[in-house]
Amino acid sequence: MDMVILVFCMPFTSQSRRMCFRNTCIISSMIIFICVFNLWIPSMLPYSEFIVRRWRAQYRQNLMAQPKFDFLSNYKNPCFIKIDATRSLNMNVSDGDWKEIPQDSNNIKRYNTGRGLNQDTKLPREPKPGSEIDQNKYQGINRTKYSGPRLYCLPYFLIAGFPKCGTTDLWHRIIQHPDIVVHPKEKEPMFFDNRRFYNDTPTIRPPVSRIEKDGTWLLETYLEFFTEPTTYIEKHFDARNGEPYHDKITGEGSSNTMPINDEWFQLPENANLREPKYTNADHVHHLIPQIKIIVMIRDPVERLLSGHLYFSEKYKYDTNKELFHNVVVDAVNKFKDCLKYNTERGCAYDKSITTIKNRIRVGLYAVHIADWFRVFSRQQFLFLKTEDYIKDVRATLVKVFDFLQLEFPPLQSQSSMLSKEKINKRTKTFDMLPATRKLLQDFYRPYNDRLWKLLGDERFHYTYSEIDSLK
Template sequence: MTILLGSSLGFRKGLGRRILCSLVFALVIAALVVTSYVLAGGKQDHLFQPFPPDSRDYSSSYNQSEGRNQKDIALSVVQLTDRRIPDTEDLKQYEPHMFAVIPQQFISTSRSPCWYQIYEEKKDPYRGNAYVLYSKRFRAVFEEMRQSFWKRLLVKGDSRYRLRCLPYFYIIGQPKCGTTDLYNRMRLHPSIRFSANKEPQWWTRKRFGIMRLKEALQSPFPVEDYLDLFDLTAQEIQALYNTANDKEDAITIPLVIGEASASTMWDNNAWMYIYDNMTNTEPPHLTQDFIHAFQPNAKFIVMLRDPVERLYSDYLYFAIANKSVEEFHDKVNESLQMFESCLQTSTLRSCAYNTTLNNLLPVRLQVGLYVVFLWDWLSLYKMEQFLILRLEDYSVRVLQSTRRVFSFLELGPLSDEQEATITQSPASNSRRPEDCSLGPMYPQTQQLLRDFYRPYNQRLSQLLRDDAFLWDPHSAL
């Protein structure tokens, strides 16, 4: 407890000064946008204006005034540079409690990374779990785990041991790319188990106390609360050990644990609250650095779609009121100007991970910069540890796609009946009827976004060696 408290106090240290710096930077960005409106003659004339006529010359893919070739733009704008990989001791400095709880080695008889933890408590193990405190939905789940908790403990002599587990695989992104549908189909596989909720958001948000984006920080969720989310499966694995004649019998059942937080791939917005350097810099540590410290052999599933359509779907899903294609166009214009303003003085990585800028963007433009985030993940993990699917392919070939997923996870083939159950399940998270009534985005908006994302898609297709990730049949590398 002392270590956890110390870590929490260290996390808060200097937060006021950092927030003040962040607000100053926010005002600067806002001023740039307001100035561009004034130069354009007011927002009422801005609806179909890519940029004010006399605005600065942004080095952007959607500013066509120079008539530059799109391939040249891709080479000059999308500079994917190597980053410094932090060592373990550096990571321990920021997360000492995490390193004290999670071991470096796991038991060999489980495909998921599991270990035994001595359990000396006599009280309710889930009473203070933050996921329960913040969400009533989990109370029934934790009540089920509570009822079977004590009989699942491993007893050796006078000591009791609790089996703890981390995920064998992660669905790490991206939002509005079909992750919920894939998650719901994968849950039907007899050998796959997921966390108690689909998106714990622990690695990217909850461990820092981020409950909702753009809201004040709350108390951080300790790593134990995250591990609790996998207790149902840990108890199931332990039950197999308890009832098997020997360990060889128990490990023939290939249970694997998954987690499906769609923010894991891209969201590092907490970094500016932790580190001293606030602007024009790149985050010294990323989420994957901490995952890799414990799970260098983890597997990752990534769902992607045309970033233009992803952004519109994202807007329709998360916007609360007064949604319209006109408003979306305005928000896209504002976001493009703000992001390109950042690129004038900062690196691409710095802008993609800039917390202040990301919180100010009217639409989440940065989430579609897939190649930036994937490049940083590949600085730690091998390409073979990723399965990257396109929603456009997945939605029309569900059976083939799910077979690829299960093969990637090294799970055995399913029967025809099991496959039918998985593939015939209704689609999840489809667009709401009221959102469908708005119709598609303006062609002008679509063109702005296609021009902006084109160089990033080109880099992505080069990295993956697959032209399908251009999302533009008329483009050439």
């Protein structure tokens, strides 16, 4: 090619030849670029939305860079004291619809989300003998002052997954235990999976709202979410060797914490990666390494249909068995296409391939749980099978309280727990088409096989026969 250019440019002057050579090089480079571009772009089209989201990403608070908390040994719940110099004089402990904490600790009200016990209901509990400290005279940490040391508590337990597996029903039963105290209104702060990236419900906030300019939560916001449970935990204790031991615990039930890591690319520790190095599991472990994690698992085929129907009522979209079939076909095809240009794990955390109608990725239990097993010990998990929970609620509650190291509650509390009606009942339902069921069973089968092997428990081996696919 150089020889052709040289021959072509010989009749011209030296300056003209140089200009001709330069222009020819530019044109040749453009031709080569266009050829490569035309070959590259079609293969990158499925990845284009991800690239755009990465380009527009706003990096969020780096939780992995936060200093570890020094938890207090005389609290069963993970609580710590922090020197707080950032609270202003106009920051109150309670505002909005929150109830002020009574000064008399004996009159402190039970906290729940409004669907459990009445706010004024007190649960009976046998007093423990040998108390050598007057609770009414115990000073503790002044939580209302604007600076200085303050007591903060993080959750002792977390119902981390999976949505539409009975987590809400379980939550409203276990929070009636006398030793569990939770946020008065909200089961799901959704800090790790949602509100630190975007806040679609700005009315849900802690009593002291420390947020970014766009309404997203900071770690300090999450700490403030547990303000009232923290006050209750501090005011109630037993005396052990003349020292106060606070044995109440708090928790939260954000069931998307385990499967939903959709905004991982907005975290600075995951910059320039095609799949996350750190997920919600790493962030929870960094902040609360000893947390206890409850996971509810359900047949992923039934879970997907349940979620589709739930969101159809919430977001008011039309659905029937034929429309659901089309949604499933589209979701399965998109996931398979994603696997052509990305890793399985990358696709499991890629929100661009699914919508609220077809969160097919949530049912990849083995993929999500493996990320949590990477940082937490197996002993910190309690896995519950939804089908077993439905058959025997009491047996499941026994497992939960034993896992949380709590005594089984008094008979009156047991009666209240067991007699509660099911939470989140669906008013809309239909049976999926046999073709839809067969498609989903084939899709989930390899992940189901991996799940029970990962857990080492054949109870979680969801298998499908030909009869199942014809239902």
